Amino acid sequence: MPKTIILVDMDAFFASVEQQCNPSLRGRPIGVIGSDKRTVITAASYEAKALGIKTGMNKFEAKRLCPEIILVIGNNRKYTHTCSELAKIYARYTPDVEVYSIDEAFLDITDTQHLFGGAMEIGAQLKKEIKKTFGINASVGISHNKLLAKLASDISKPDGLRYISMEDAPSVLEDMPTDKLWGIGRGIGNRLKLMGITTCGQLGRMSETFLRSHFGIIGERLKEMGQGIGSFSVLKETAIAKSIGHSMTLPKDIINMRDIEAHILKLSEMVARRGRLYNLLGEVVSVVIRYKSFKTFTRQKKINTHTYDTHIIYDTAIGIIKVIRLAEPVRLLGVTLSGLREDSGQMSIFNECNKKDALIKSMDSINDKYGEFTVSWASYLDIRRHLGVISPAWRPSGLRRTDV
Amino acid sequence: MEPINEKISVLALFGDKEKLRPYRFKWGNRIFNIKDVTYSWVDTLGSAKIYHFAVTDGATVFELGFNSLSMVWRLERTDA
Numbered sequence: 001m002p003k004t005i006i007l008v009d010m011d012a013f014f015a016s017v018e019q020q021c022n023p024s025l026r027g028r029p030i031g032v033i034g035s036d037k038r039t040v041i042t043a044a045s046y047e048a049k050a051l052g053i054k055t056g057m058n059k060f061e062a063k064r065l066c067p068e069i070i071l072v073i074g075n076n077r078k079y080t081h082t083c084s085e086l087a088k089i090y091a092r093y094t095p096d097v098e099v100y101s102i103d104e105a106f107l108d109i110t111d112t113q114h115l116f117g118g119a120m121e122i123g124a125q126l127k128k129e130i131k132k133t134f135g136i137n138a139s140v141g142i143s144h145n146k147l148l149a150k151l152a153s154d155i156s157k158p159d160g161l162r163y164i165s166m167e168d169a170p171s172v173l174e175d176m177p178t179d180k181l182w183g184i185g186r187g188i189g190n191r192l193k194l195m196g197i198t199t200c201g202q203l204g205r206m207s208e209t210f211l212r213s214h215f216g217i218i219g220e221r222l223k224e225m226g227q228g229i230g231s232f233s234v235l236k237e238t239a240i241a242k243s244i245g246h247s248m249t250l251p252k253d254i255i256n257m258r259d260i261e262a263h264i265l266k267l268s269e270m271v272a273r274r275g276r277l278y279n280l281l282g283e284v285v286s287v288v289i290r291y292k293s294f295k296t297f298t299r300q301k302k303i304n305t306h307t308y309d310t311h312i313i314y315d316t317a318i319g320i321i322k323v324i325r326l327a328e329p330v331r332l333l334g335v336t337l338s339g340l341r342e343d344s345g346q347m348s349i350f351n352e353c354n355k356k357d358a359l360i361k362s363m364d365s366i367n368d369k370y371g372e373f374t375v376s377w378a379s380y381l382d383i384r385r386h387l388g389v390i391s392p393a394w395r396p397s398g399l400r401r402t403d404v
Numbered sequence: 405m406e407p408i409n410e411k412i413s414v415l416a417l418f419g420d421k422e423k424l425r426p427y428r429f430k431w432g433n434r435i436f437n438i439k440d441v442t443y444s445w446v447d448t449l450g451s452a453k454i455y456h457f458a459v460t461d462g463a464t465v466f467e468l469g470f471n472s473l474s475m476v477w478r479l480e481r482t483d484a
Contacts, residue, residue: 021443021458022465022483073405077456081445135443371450 002166003232004119006107007141007149008090008126011158013103014043014079016136018072025070029053031062032074037252042074046158079103082134084396089129093122098234099395106146108234123161143169147230150182169228174201181225188215188222200226244280246270247334253292255329261318265377267335268314273372275308275337276364282306282337285316289324290332299324306341310360310377313337405467405481414468414477426457426468431479436461456480 010016014032019025029048031041041062044053051066062069083102090097093116096108109122116122123140130138141153143164151172156162164172178200179189195214197203203226211219224230246267254260264287275282286300299320303312317335366375415428428437442465443458452473459466467481 017443021467023440023442023460024465024483077447078443078445081447367450369450371448371452374450 001110002144003108003110004113005143005146005149005232005234006109006119006123006126007100007146007153008086008105008107008130009139009141009150009153009157010086010103010130011137011139012043012045012049013082013136014074015045015048015072017078017082017134018074019045020135021078022072025072028070029066029068030070030072031057031059032072033059034074034249035251036073040249041071080396085133086130087396089126089133093126096234096236098236106149106234108232120161120163123163127159127161145228145230145232146234147182147225148228151176151180154180154182164228170201173204173226173228174199176200178203178226183225184222191215192222200228202226204228241278241280241340243286243336243338243340244271244274244278244282245286245334245336246274247288247332249290249332250330253329253331255326260321260330260333263333264317264321264335265310265314267333268317269310269377271335271337272308272310272313273364273367275340276360279343280340281308281343282341283339284337285313285320286334286336286338287317287320288332288334288336289321289326289330291326291328292331293328294331295328296332300336300338302339306339306343308337308343309356405465405483407481408479410479412468412477412479414470416470416477424455424470426459426470426477429466429468429477429479436464436466 015030018030018032027047028045029051030045031048031053032043033040034042039059041053041055041057041059043055048066048069051069053062053066053069059071079102083099086105087097087099090105090107094107094109094112098106100106109119113119113122116125119142123142127138127140130136137159139153139157139160141149141151141156141162141164143149143152144166148164148169152162152164153160176199178184178192178197179186181200184192191214192198192203197206203222206223206226208220208223211222213219215222248263248267250263254263283306284300284302286298288296288298290296301316301320303316305312307313313335363375367373410431413430414426416424416426418424425441426438428435438459439462440460441457442460445456447454447456449471452471455470455472457468459468464482464484466479469478469480470476471478
């Protein structure tokens with residue numbers, strides 16, 4: 001039996017939420033930014049998009065292009081709450097839900113669609129419920145795999161509902177530009193164009209050998225994508241985590257080591273606290289650094305023990321940074337703990353370690369009761385309240401649900 | 405939106421369909437009648453749940469927050 005997959009994609013999500021909150025913003029070009037000191041637009045309303053404003057655009061460039069644009073400082077808590085509530089709506093239609101990102105979710109309705117009058121009816125109901133509950137629009141794409149469901153949603157935006165059946169897929173794909181396909185970015189799209197391949201129809205007819213000779217192992221996958229063949233497995237949140245990480249776009253670019261240390265300590269504490277919360281110890285610490293120019297790189301180091309101790313993670317992260325000669329001011333920092341295993345709860349034979357554990361546990365219980373960073377390390381007092389952007393890995397449940 | 409973060413008195417209804425809805429609040433010496441709750445969201449502060457409401461009196465947008473542990477309402481922000 002062929003699968004039936006729905007993709008629900010919220011239209012201009014952050015901007016739509018802000019327009020819904022503040023009626024004076026409705027129907028006007030708005031751009032959502034991370035903080036008053038940040039310059040990158042993280043979401044643009046449809047009115048702003050129509051005037052050429054794009055996500056990732058610098059706010060000065062946006063102002064030049066569209067002087068009437070209204071810049072709004074986003075509130076991550078609104079978006080994460082909405083995403084969690086959306087997941088509850090999806091769960092009424094099927095237990096097989098994959099929250100793919102903060103504003104997109106795949107639903108496998110193969111076995112439940114008959115209960116609700118069919119796939120199109122579910123799509124229409126979802127749109128109606130989302131509009132009624134939050135006042136915002138979603139685009140819904142339906143097909144027999146995730147690739148085509150995503151395509152159906154993308155080509156029906158905004159506020160669309162589109163079904164691509166197995167029979168319709170070849171005609172839909174024939175003249176569809178390859179870069180409309182999920183997974184074909186600008187880089188691959190441009191390389192395909194240089195080879196004279198501009199549509200999915202052409203891509204699907206290319207020989208595997210030709211594509212493999214130019215793109216390596218993904219060549220075969222590209223051919224399948226051109227033919228509309230894609231995965232239909234909807235991945236539910238798994239209990240086993242491979243890593244725990246936090247990153248933050250800083251309120252302003254920094255180069256001073258003291259400032260960097262303060263942010264790394266905060267990130268180390270966030271990572272360690274989540275490890276303690278889920279009883280997970282890690283033995284590899286990674287640091288991600290993004291420069292002002294957006295050049296991004298990661299360095300990692302294995303430590304000789306499994307830990308969720310803030311200071312061991314911090315010392316390792318700082319050790320990594322100190323051997324790097326920073327070439328530019330830093331706009332984003334991240335710390336990740338991997339090589340995870342569950343804590344068996346073994347006591348240390350060294351009294352000093354047990355004292356430290358007791359201190360950390362006391363801090364955790366105070367923060368559990370009164371809120372994150374109520375008790376924190378003095379070194380990052382000045383920055384503790386800064387909230388970053390939402391990580392693409394954020395999910396409404398499980399280990400990846402974090403306060404942002 | 406300007407941050408305010410002041411305790412306020414709120415007339416609200418705990419209902420069955422809409423669990424909690426503010427109708428009127430007093431800020432300083434003025435009473436504001438809430439015409440529309442435009443958005444609501446929940447987050448946590450330690451063990452307390454905070455219920456946030458974006459509301460308008462028809463002219464101004466306010467963000468109110470209700471702390472479920474301390475049972476205190478705050479005017480968090482306004483665009484006035």
